[in-house]
Amino acid sequence: MKNNKTKLTPEEHRLFGDLMPEELEDVLHSGFNRRHFVKLMGLATAGLLASYALGAEQLFARAVEMEDIPNLIPEAIENGVTVNFKVNSTPRNVLVDSRMTLLDTLRERIGLTGSKKGCDHGQCGACTVIVDGHRVLSCLTLAATCQGKSVITIEGLAKDNELNPMQAAFLKHDGFQCGFCTPGQICSAVALMKEAKEGQASFATKKLSTDPKSIILSEEEIAERMSGNICRCGAYPNIVAAIKEAQTGKNVPQNWLFTD
Amino acid sequence: MNNFEYKQAEDIATAINLISEQDNTKFLAGGTNLLDLWKYNLTNPSGLVDINRIHGLAEIKELSNGGVRLGANFKNADTAYHPIIENKYPLLSKAILAGASAQIRNMASNGGNLLQRTRCYYFYDPDVPCNKRNPGSGCPAKEGYNRIHAILGTSDHCIAVFPSDMCVALAALNALVNVEGAEGKRTIAFADFHRLPGDRPDLDNNLKPGELITSIDLPDKGFAQNYSYLKLRDRHSYAFALVSVATALELDGEMIKDARIALGGVAHKPWRSTEAENFLRGKSANESNFAAAADIILQDAKGYGHNDFKIALAKKAIIRNGLMALNPQSQLPGAKPSA
Numbered sequence: 001m002k003n004n005k006t007k008l009t010p011e012e013h014r015l016f017g018d019l020m021p022e023e024l025e026d027v028l029h030s031g032f033n034r035r036h037f038v039k040l041m042g043l044a045t046a047g048l049l050a051s052y053a054l055g056a057e058q059l060f061a062r063a064v065e066m067e068d069i070p071n072l073i074p075e076a077i078e079n080g081v082t083v084n085f086k087v088n089s090t091p092r093n094v095l096v097d098s099r100m101t102l103l104d105t106l107r108e109r110i111g112l113t114g115s116k117k118g119c120d121h122g123q124c125g126a127c128t129v130i131v132d133g134h135r136v137l138s139c140l141t142l143a144a145t146c147q148g149k150s151v152i153t154i155e156g157l158a159k160d161n162e163l164n165p166m167q168a169a170f171l172k173h174d175g176f177q178c179g180f181c182t183p184g185q186i187c188s189a190v191a192l193m194k195e196a197k198e199g200q201a202s203f204a205t206k207k208l209s210t211d212p213k214s215i216i217l218s219e220e221e222i223a224e225r226m227s228g229n230i231c232r233c234g235a236y237p238n239i240v241a242a243i244k245e246a247q248t249g250k251n252v253p254q255n256w257l258f259t260d
Numbered sequence: 261m262n263n264f265e266y267k268q269a270e271d272i273a274t275a276i277n278l279i280s281e282q283d284n285t286k287f288l289a290g291g292t293n294l295l296d297l298w299k300y301n302l303t304n305p306s307g308l309v310d311i312n313r314i315h316g317l318a319e320i321k322e323l324s325n326g327g328v329r330l331g332a333n334f335k336n337a338d339t340a341y342h343p344i345i346e347n348k349y350p351l352l353s354k355a356i357l358a359g360a361s362a363q364i365r366n367m368a369s370n371g372g373n374l375l376q377r378t379r380c381y382y383f384y385d386p387d388v389p390c391n392k393r394n395p396g397s398g399c400p401a402k403e404g405y406n407r408i409h410a411i412l413g414t415s416d417h418c419i420a421v422f423p424s425d426m427c428v429a430l431a432a433l434n435a436l437v438n439v440e441g442a443e444g445k446r447t448i449a450f451a452d453f454h455r456l457p458g459d460r461p462d463l464d465n466n467l468k469p470g471e472l473i474t475s476i477d478l479p480d481k482g483f484a485q486n487y488s489y490l491k492l493r494d495r496h497s498y499a500f501a502l503v504s505v506a507t508a509l510e511l512d513g514e515m516i517k518d519a520r521i522a523l524g525g526v527a528h529k530p531w532r533s534t535e536a537e538n539f540l541r542g543k544s545a546n547e548s549n550f551a552a553a554a555d556i557i558l559q560d561a562k563g564y565g566h567n568d569f570k571i572a573l574a575k576k577a578i579i580r581n582g583l584m585a586l587n588p589q590s591q592l593p594g595a596k597p598s599a
Binding site for chain 1: 295364
């Protein structure tokens with residue numbers, strides 16, 4: 001992940017120069033790190049990024065600079081399990097304690113802190129990741145059971161500087177306030193798109209097997225299908241609007257407006 | 261969160277051997293309930309035997325008797341979306357989709373769904389007595405805050421409810437549970453699988469120690485024409501049932517040839533009443549007969565204060581769900597009135 005010290009695009013340069021001038025040198029010198037990202041989130045929440053849309057989108061798409069975390073020595077673990085699996089298409093080989101959840105492995109061992117630990121009991125959805133194409137709760141998944149599997153986290157959704165359409169829709173619709181539940185919301189919503197495309201019904205679907213299979217999601221459907229992701233800030237109307245836009249590909253009006 | 265050894269089994273025989281080799285070892289399938297309980301210190305396994313890679317446990321297949329076999333490791337979501345289940349056993353699809361969240365349904369196995377433990381808050385709170393967690397210590401729920409608790413089949417020792425939605429449909433469909441252990445294979449009728457609390461509320465079901473659920477068989481009769489699953493809860497989605505009803509009818513014109521009614525959220529197991537079902541047989545499928553059946557089902561219902569409302573709620577739910585089963589397209593999730 002050392003290649004993140006790439007040059008800033010002109011749009012990003014303008015954004016940092018205007019809004020975070022004191023960080024500009026730092027970013028140019030040592031790359032875009034977590035602290036910059038957190039500050040950027042703050043600016044996004046304050047609505048200050050709207051006029052820098054392109055630069056901000058590119059920055060959100062960037063993987064944050066992370067150090068590789070060395071494996072523990074086997075003697076340090078009583079019940080060690082070696083797991084080979086893929087995280088965001090990168091093969092990983094980690095020695096974990098048998099008790100370690102996938103969430104803790106991602107955050108504490110692989111350095112991907114995008115997936116969040118909310119309740120750690122499968123009630124909030126903040127830890128949602130996509131394993132072999134299915135959205136699951138990484139807090140209730142033991143890393144040891146992930147041998148040979150492929151895990152996609154929020155860090156793996158964007159392609160280079162291009163956001164996943166769901167990420168772009170969340171930005172456009174302000175589908176968050178504090179942002180803590182957002183990585184889980186977005187991973188969940190990305191998987192939801194596939195489920196709807198495959199015609200998988202929800203409890204709110206009138207007909208169980210549909211023909212043609214693909215389901216266009218109403219607001220009620222989106223609410224039902226996203227019920228495993230809790231947002232304590234209550235950004236639900238904006239989350240629903242974002243998912244609607246991403247699913248239909250059509251422009252959905254924002255629920256909010258700037259006022260003078 | 262105690263330390264445990266993690267072992268993987270590639271076949272059923274190995275899994276059963278691994279379980280019997282070491283005391284206090286548990287099978288790990290989806291893990292959605294087991295890991296939660298372990299993190300709360302409510303279960304302290306010394307070893308986990310991962311059964312997810314056992315060949316043949318994660319499939320659905322049609323049986324020669326016209327029924328369908330659900331592999332124990334087949335996921336809840338995959339079961340609900342399977343064309344055979346959607347078309348032949350839509351009641352089961354509906355009940356699965358009414359439970360948990362998309363993420364949990366993707367993880368949870370069919371076998372594991374049967375083994376969920378109660379979500380009674382006293383059971384989950386290690387600072388208070390609980391006969392289920394610590395036999396003989398007492399049951400604070402009876403005099404405590406018992407809004408979510410049982411109204412049927414309770415005992416002095418426990419008023420907890422069994423939380424599954426899927427199992428309510430399986431009870432209505434007369435499913436069979438196939439298990440395998442060190443002493444061989446056996447099949448348990450669904451009605452005999454879960455227990456009432458009695459004086460041993462620590463035992464949720466009749467599985468013997470070390471026995472593994474290998475599959476669940478659905479009989480030929482799927483009630484695909486007239487069925488409905490109604491779930492009433494505090495939130496519109498992703499909450500356990502206060503009362504849920506699975507109704508399956510076989511009709512001859514307006515006359516009921518066969519009826520199945522199972523209730524969730526009201527007892528220590530999915531609740532069936534053969535007396536009420538026998539009463540409905542040969543009767544017209546109408547509101548007054550469903551109301552009379554509800555009275556039979558609820559004749560021994562007993563509230564504990566905060567959950568008194570469940571008796572009236574269950575009666576209304578049984579009537580409404582009976583009417584919705586006449587036209588399954590009319591069923592709507594949750595508390596919204598039917599179209």
